[in-house]
Amino acid sequence: MAAPGGFSGTDFKTEETVFLGFTRTQLVAFLVMVAFIVVSPFFLYPVFLMKVLCFALFACAFNLLIGYVGLLSFGHAAYFGMGGYLAGHAAKVWGFTPEIAVLIGGAVGALLGLLIGWLAIRRQGIYFAMITLAFAQMVYFFCVQAPFTGGEDGIQSIPRGNLFGMIPLSADITMYWLTAAVFLIGFLFIHRVIHSPFGMVMKSIRENEPRATSLGYRTDDYKLMAFVLSAALSGVAGGLKSIVFGIATLTDVFWTMSGEVVLMSLVGGLGTIFGPVVGAAVIITMQNYLAEFGAWVTVIQGIIFVLCVLAFRRGIVGEIGNWLRVRL
Numbered sequence: 071m072a073a074p075g076g077f078s079g080t081d082f083k084t085e086e087t088v089f090l091g092f093t094r095t096q097l098v099a100f101l102v103m104v105a106f107i108v109v110s111p112f113f114l115y116p117v118f119l120m121k122v123l124c125f126a127l128f129a130c131a132f133n134l135l136i137g138y139v140g141l142l143s144f145g146h147a148a149y150f151g152m153g154g155y156l157a158g159h160a161a162k163v164w165g166f167t168p169e170i171a172v173l174i175g176g177a178v179g180a181l182l183g184l185l186i187g188w189l190a191i192r193r194q195g196i197y198f199a200m201i202t203l204a205f206a207q208m209v210y211f212f213c214v215q216a217p218f219t220g221g222e223d224g225i226q227s228i229p230r231g232n233l234f235g236m237i238p239l240s241a242d243i244t245m246y247w248l249t250a251a252v253f254l255i256g257f258l259f260i261h262r263v264i265h266s267p268f269g270m271v272m273k274s275i276r277e278n279e280p281r282a283t284s285l286g287y288r289t290d291d292y293k294l295m296a297f298v299l300s301a302a303l304s305g306v307a308g309g310l311k312s313i314v315f316g317i318a319t320l321t322d323v324f325w326t327m328s329g330e331v332v333l334m335s336l337v338g339g340l341g342t343i344f345g346p347v348v349g350a351a352v353i354i355t356m357q358n359y360l361a362e363f364g365a366w367v368t369v370i371q372g373i374i375f376v377l378c379v380l381a382f383r384r385g386i387v388g389e390i391g392n393w394l395r396v397r398l
Contacts, residue, residue, distance in 0.1 A: 092261075095394060099344055107250050116246040117314070122354045123253040124311040129334040129346030130260050131303035136332075137341035138264055139296045140276035144199045144328050145186070145206030146304050149179035151323025152209060153305025154312035158225040159218050161313060168231045168239060172252065172309040179305020180298050182209070187297030191290055203325065210323050224319035228312055245314060252310055256303055261343055263299065272296055333371070337378050339385025348387050 092100060110119055128150055135141050153175030161171040190201045213219045220226070230239035239245045263269050274282040275289050283289050312318040321327065330353065338349025353371065360367045382389045 096343070103344070103347065104254070107254070111243060111246050116242040118354075118358055120242075120246055120249045120314045121311070121358075122351050123249050124307050124314065125331075125334065125354055126347045126350040127253050127256045127310070128304055128307035129331050129338070129350045130257060130343075131300045131307060132331045133335045133340065133342075133346040134260055134263065134303070135296055135300040136335065137345075138269065138272045138276060139293055141191075141293065141297070142199045142332075143190075143202040143297075143300075144325070144332070145202035145204075145209075146300070146331055147323050147325060147327035148186070148206040148209040149182055149301040149304035150308035150311075150327060150331075151213065151318075151320075152182055153179045153308030154318040154322050155213065155219050155225060155308075156305075157309030158228040158312040158318040161231055162225060162228050163218075166231075167235050168233055168248070168313050171231075171313060172306055175309020175312070176302045176306035179308070180302035182305075183298040183301025184294070187294050187301070191293045191297060203328070206323075206325060206328060210320065210325070213320060213323050219318075219320075222320060224317055225312070226317050228316045228318065230313055230316070239313075249310060249314060252306065256306060257343075257347070260303070264343065268292070268295070333375055335385075337375065337385060339388030339391070342385065342387045342391060345385050345387040349385065352386070 107123075128146075132143070132146050135143055156178040157171040157175035160166040160174045161168060166174065186202065186205045190198055190205070193201055214221060218225075230245060232238050233248060237244065239248060264272075271282065271287055271292050274285075274287070275292060279289055308318075308322060311322070334349035334353050335346050336349070337352055338347065339345030352374075356371060356374070357367060360370060363370065378385065384392055
């Protein structure tokens with residue numbers, strides 16, 4: 071399955087790489103994104119922006135798997151939610167500093183990804199998707215029963231603590247800069263992976279796995295490594311979210327969270343480096359500013375999703391990238 075067009079590494083074939091694997095167009099888009107991240111807390115509510123950044127990292131992690139390897143996972147809520155639970159538990163009960171707690175969340179996501187991915191990659195297509203969904207539901211029911219998760223109450227009053235034991239994160243603006251830094255590090259890491267030799271093999275598996283196998287690549291090993299990386303970054307995003315909001319609940323590990331990240335990636339543009347970021351911003355903004363409509367928010371999201379599929383088949387960023395590619 072070929073990925074839709076957009077700001078991905080293979081889209082602008084007429085442009086040369088100018089800096090750290092970015093083409094000129096991508097570099098401009100990246101600088102605009104960084105400028106927005108720097109300026110936005112002075113005009114918008116920092117807590118809202120932190121939520122957008124946490125979900126943007128989650129969507130980028132999911133897109134690494136589906137957009138560049140062609141594996142559709144319906145169970146990424148397991149890594150996001152468990153990362154949040156373990157990070158919250160580490161910060162509240164074990165007394166770890168926030169950076170260590172977030173890393174623990176990422177490690178838990180990676181471990182789960184290794185266990186689930188080792189079994190899931192043995193199947194393809196809808197079977198792969200259903201296996202990931204089944205394991206995610208098992209993780210959800212584990213969280214319902216496990217004592218340390220707090221059941222339906224979740225883990226509450228998670229302290230933000232002090233960064234490196236020195237910098238207090240109680241102020242929203244201070245926490246925002248940490249969240250922005252983690253997001254940018256994760257974003258650049260994903261970009262580097264995509265444009266590395268490893269990333270080239272991932273794309274070849276997406277395009278034609280039998281041919282990649284015939285060239286001597288152990289495709290199952292590459293798929294498992296991509297799965298673990300995606301799960302680890304999802305765990306980091308979940309852990310960061312629990313520290314930001316001071317709570318980890320069953321909502322983050324429920325199957326609807328897996329659906330939301332799929333929606334974010336599709337709306338923004340699969341197989342594009344900036345698509346998940348835009349998709350996450352659109353979905354979270356809708357949830358925040360349309361909250362007064364109550365349950366109708368999901369209906370509105372559904373309508374927008376249908377319109378995007380019909381009118382913007384490549385997603386928002388994918389359509390913009392295709393328009394620029396035609397005119398370059």
